[in-house]
């Protein structure tokens with residue numbers, strides 16, 4: 001299962017009911033924070049989430065509306081006596097961003113680590129062994145005015161455990177749990193691997209977070225088949241399409257077209273310009289491409305669960 005909470009839906013400037021960009025993802029009791037706009041730690045508290053569960057902060061780019069919450073959050077984690085390392089990832093040059101943030105925060109009682117994630121992604125266990133084995137984070141390039149990347153969080157699912165195969169291979173029942181967890185088991189007749197006692201892999205879960213970006217093929221490709229995509233929709237009005245493209249943003253229509261082309265199951269829009277008083281006025285422009293588009297609200301949350309067998 002993956003729990004996702006959208007913490008902020010504003011672009012550039014916070015409004016009383018719209019905080020700046022951040023989303024909190026929890027899986028197996030551990031968490032990733034995507035972006036950390038000003039006010040993020042307050043939003044985490046408001047939603048009764050636990051900032052101590054965060055192992056990784058994944059930044060999409062280094063514009064202030066996506067990271068000015070960082071020093072405050074780091075300082076609070078220090079006050080809370082965090083001990084585990086906290087990893088921060090983002091596009092290059094990552095250290096040029098982390099250094100001044102760490103300086104501004106002052107010393108922390110936990111290490112702040114820069115995490116370079118390769119294009120093929122990384123197992124979340126690289127950040128803490130307590131993460132589910134099949135949880136992965138993969139960055140993908142986006143199209144903004146500065147170096148930027150979005151993220152794809154996946155939770156793969158092994159095939160169904162087949163007891164009859166385990167019995168034929170003489171695996172004691174006491175060892176079945178290890179095979180189900182993906183471990184090899186030694187029997188008097190030799191090593192038994194999990195794939196020998198499971199059916200074909202089953203559909204896993206996929207979450208995509210775009211950050212700021214214009215419509216681009218890499219985003220469509222990364223979002224393919226996602227169960228949930230939180231995409232930016234800075235502008236509602238299709239009249240702003242050209243400007244959106246120029247400034248590295250999307251209109252509702254462009255974001256919805258991306259989601260439709262990628263075959264996304266659920267689309268949430270976020271990162272609304274403060275000039276849009278009520279994003280609902282423009283929802284129809286998204287629905288034209290992606291019926292069922294959801295306008296993000298601060299505090300909106302969902303649980304992505306595996307399909308029933």
Ligand SMILES: [Zn+2]
Nearest residue numbers: 011012065212
């Ligand atoms: Zn932004």
Ligand SMILES: [Zn+2]
Nearest residue numbers: 061063144212
């Ligand atoms: Zn930006």
